[in-house]
Amino acid sequence: MSITTTEIRKLNCSMVYKMIYESDGVSKDMISRELNFSLPTISQNLNTLLAANKIYRGSVQTATGGRPAVLYKFNANAKIAIGVEVLAERLNVAAVNLRGEILKNDTLEISFLTNEAYFSLFGGWINRFINSLERDPQDILGIAVTIQGIVAADGEHILYGKILNSNAFSRSDFARCFSCPLTLIHDAEAAAIAEHWHDSSLENAIYLSLNPHLGSAVILHDGVLHTPQLSSGTVEHMTLHPNGNLCYCGKRGCADAYCSANSLLRGAAENFPAFFQNVRIGNIKAIQIWHSYLQELALLIDNLRMVTGSDIIIGGLLAKYFSLEDLQYVKNSVLSYTTFRTVDFQIHKGYHGEKAALVGAALTFICDYLKKEALIS
Secondary structure: OOOOHHHHHHHHHHHHHHHHHOOOOEOHHHHHHHHOOOHHHHHHHHHHHHHOOOEEEEEEEOOOOOOOEEEEEEOOOOOEEEEEEEOOOEEEEEEEEOOOOEEEEEEEEOOOOOOHHHHHHHHHHHHHHHHHOOOOHHHEEEEEEEEOOEEOOOOOEEEEOOOOOOOOOEHHHHHOOOOOOEEEEEHHHHHHHHHHHHOOOOOEEEEEEEOOOEEEEEEEOOEEOOOOOOOOOOHHHOEOOOOOOEOOOOOEOEOHHHHOHHHHHOOOOOOHHHHHHHHHOOOHHHHHHHHHHHHHHHHHHHHHHHHHOOEEEEEOOOHHHOOHHHHHHHHHHHHHHOOOOOOOOOEEEOOOHHHHHHHHHHHHHHHHHHHHOOOOO
16 A cells, blocks of 8 residues: 555654654754755754644754754643642642643642532632633643542542542533543542653552552553552552551551551641651651651551562652651561562652642643654554
């Protein structure tokens, strides 16, 4: 089957576009050497991409002999996606560009409710945020909303939303005020997507979101595990201590009751900054509480690693308080629990911190766009 001239031109343009995307800037000569295209063909493709606002002329490369060369760069701000984090007492929102970078973010203190007033306020606040970006509506790829709950396989309904005290809401409740696409995603899954985006070499890791409630997601070589099973990746309800502390789910002994941020503060009267200030200045009681928490976390990690052999990424609210010594303490505790002490593994903090879920949510739209543009596979 023969290829038409138009198809050849599209393919050539796509190859030039991908080369620019994968670089920090390329000149016409660099494209010519890499792709073996003629300069007229390269100029035509560059003009097409410039007209579509997909690339821009960057800095001038200093040349030794001959004329300086203009570097053409990928326009990461050509399209953006909106990430929204719905929490029990707060909304967070961020505009994220095609490189996964936050361009602008905001927070609104508001209690989650499943009534008309809440969803109307939600829509108005997000729309005002989007309008403040002063972007053409066509530049907005979509809005991805992270939920502290398990989203059904159809993407429409919530199967389990006990943290928000309700299953009685759906995607359509959030989407009614917007003309662009809107999706729902589990918050820990979104955070893991952000970490995998930052380090695509991650092949076998478990992301632990140490927020007021514990969350988790599994990272595989080709991305984040997503299955329709209700319990997939929800390590927060693994039983650590039969008949132990009461979990919000109604069971006793769940990992959430020992490894969430809320479980840490149950043993301390302070807020987090004050508590960790006491830890760092050597307050004995604070250190004992912290080490007890880290040992419970190590027990959870040991159980997970016995099944998966995974490295561990620490994210969420508590991640910023972990020192290198704390991470080593957890690792040493895991090694003291485990049967296979000769197997090495890594525990490290996530790159995006508390904003991981926001970035990862937006990346669901960004990755779809980049795949359609044949820039990533």
